[in-house]
Amino acid sequence: MANKEIPYKIYLEESEMPKAWYNLRADMKNKPAPLLDPATGKPMTAEDLSSVFCEELARQEVDEDTAYFPIPDEILSFYKMYRPAPLVRAYCLEEKLKTPAKIYYKFEGNNTSGSHKLNSAIAQAYYAKKQGLVGVTTETGAGQWGTALSMACAYLGLDCKVYMVKVSYEQKPFRREVMRTYGASVTASPSMNTQVGRQILEKHPGTGGSLGCAISEAVEVATNTPGYRYVLGSVLNQVMLHQSIIGLEAKAAMDKYDIKPDIIIGCAGGGSNLGGLIAPFMGEKLRGEADYRFIAVEPASCPSLTRGTFAYDYCDTGMVCPLAKMYTLGSNYIPAPNHAGGLRYHGMSPILSQLRADGLLEAISVPQTEVFAAAEFFARAEGTLPAPESSHAIKAAIDEAIRCRETGEEKTILFGLTGTGYFDMYAYEKFHDGKMTDYVPTDEEIKTAFTYLPDMTKYDV
Numbered sequence: 001m002a003n004k005e006i007p008y009k010i011y012l013e014e015s016e017m018p019k020a021w022y023n024l025r026a027d028m029k030n031k032p033a034p035l036l037d038p039a040t041g042k043p044m045t046a047e048d049l050s051s052v053f054c055e056e057l058a059r060q061e062v063d064e065d066t067a068y069f070p071i072p073d074e075i076l077s078f079y080k081m082y083r084p085a086p087l088v089r090a091y092c093l094e095e096k097l098k099t100p101a102k103i104y105y106k107f108e109g110n111n112t113s114g115s116h117k118l119n120s121a122i123a124q125a126y127y128a129k130k131q132g133l134v135g136v137t138t139e140t141g142a143g144q145w146g147t148a149l150s151m152a153c154a155y156l157g158l159d160c161k162v163y164m165v166k167v168s169y170e171q172k173p174f175r176r177e178v179m180r181t182y183g184a185s186v187t188a189s190p191s192m193n194t195q196v197g198r199q200i201l202e203k204h205p206g207t208g209g210s211l212g213c214a215i216s217e218a219v220e221v222a223t224n225t226p227g228y229r230y231v232l233g234s235v236l237n238q239v240m241l242h243q244s245i246i247g248l249e250a251k252a253a254m255d256k257y258d259i260k261p262d263i264i265i266g267c268a269g270g271g272s273n274l275g276g277l278i279a280p281f282m283g284e285k286l287r288g289e290a291d292y293r294f295i296a297v298e299p300a301s302c303p304s305l306t307r308g309t310f311a312y313d314y315c316d317t318g319m320v321c322p323l324a325k326m327y328t329l330g331s332n333y334i335p336a337p338n339h340a341g342g343l344r345y346h347g348m349s350p351i352l353s354q355l356r357a358d359g360l361l362e363a364i365s366v367p368q369t370e371v372f373a374a375a376e377f378f379a380r381a382e383g384t385l386p387a388p389e390s391s392h393a394i395k396a397a398i399d400e401a402i403r404c405r406e407t408g409e410e411k412t413i414l415f416g417l418t419g420t421g422y423f424d425m426y427a428y429e430k431f432h433d434g435k436m437t438d439y440v441p442t443d444e445e446i447k448t449a450f451t452y453l454p455d456m457t458k459y460d461v
């Protein structure tokens with residue numbers, strides 16, 4: 001074993017915890033493109049957005065200048081129940097890989113909902129409550145976001161209506177029950193409750209649903225129910241802002257021991273954990289104070305950053321949400337069944353998309369059987385059972401560490417371990433039984449999906 005002058009787990013004292021979220025946009029020279037109104041093609045103001053989102057969240061969404069947003073005391077108290085999240089030095093993994101690399105991971109699975117999503121869920125529920133709303137609606141795919149939001153709403157006494165993608169509603173009954181334990185109502189999507197749900201069911205009876213469709217349903221219910229707003233667990237700028245807590249804590253913990261990562265890696269679904277993890281480090285890079293490599297890892301079956309196009313697109317299947325400029329596979333793209341439910345979104349955060357377009361963020365995609373092999377290797381080395389989503393980052397971190405073994409370089413690698421895999425044992429079972437497949441879409445399929453991108457020439461702006 002290496003000489004452990006760095007502890008296995010680096011914690012922060014309460015007094016050392018971040019008191020403000022960091023808004024990376026403030027330091028970006030090329031700002032992410034604004035959300036557009038799908039009816040007019042005009043940029044949406046905070047006021048336009050506040051018919052769907054809470055007012056304060058709408059303000060955060062469009063603010064690209066304020067660098068720091070103080071975290072309200074109530075949210076800080078909630079954070080103290082499960083934060084700081086540990087920063088772990090993966091000594092056992094390093095040993096097993098026989099690598100000279102130093103590997104650290106920031107573990108966000110340390111709360112009942114099991115992922116980083118709680119960091120933004122509590123913020124969004126707090127602003128809804130402060131605005132005097134009765135409740136919020138949302139969608140959930142794999143179930144992590146719905147669980148996180150249920151917990152946050154229960155804490156604040158808000159109603160929570162979750163539209164859960166039907167396949168996962170059926171495959172993950174325990175996730176559903178956790179949400180109900182925290183008082184949320186959970187509906188399988190598409191449902192007969194909404195106009196968009198009924199339309200989709202008529203066109204595709206027996207469909208297992210999709211995230212884009214569940215979003216459309218949740219938005220419709222929010223806009224038609226007085227006292228409700230819609231909240232979203234990823235992609236949006238406001239979510240990146242709240243998730244900056246991950247990177248701020250990680251950086252504070254590393255600074256305590258004078259550790260400087262060379263490579264920072266995260267899985268990317270809608271981009272919130274990666275955006276949050278890299279935020280303060282990317283800020284330094286943008287200000288010319290330090291340099292890092294940043295790597296986004298996505299599934300080969302849903303490769304928005306690596307094979308998508310950088311264009312304005314619909315955020316949902318029903319085309320009711322604002323248009324976002326992002327790397328996208330097209331809102332009609334239905335990824336092949338992949339067990340990392342949280343990484344199946346067709347688009348990507350506009351902030352991360354802009355960083356990618358500017359050459360500041362690398363992106364790779366990996367096939368799922370290799371991801372599960374890495375997950376199992378990690379579980380056996382480090383003890384923690386990782387979520388399939390998080391295991392994309394594990395896979396990339398292990399590959400970098402192996403490269404270091406081959407070149408003898410002593411790089412420092414930091415990756416985000418976003419959650420635990422207890423509700424994903426069906427996927428692990430498939431892997432163990434050798435029944436997991438690696439579907440990679442053909443260029444032809446991706447090109448076909450692009451034909452559904454909105455025709456921007458129709459807007460006179």
Ligand SMILES: *Cc1c(COP(=O)(O)O)cnc(C)c1O
Nearest residue numbers: 234269270271272273342389419
């Ligand atoms: C939702 C989720 C992700 C992916 O979402 P991002 O917004 O890209 O972070 C990754 N890991 C876990 C455990 C998740 O629940």
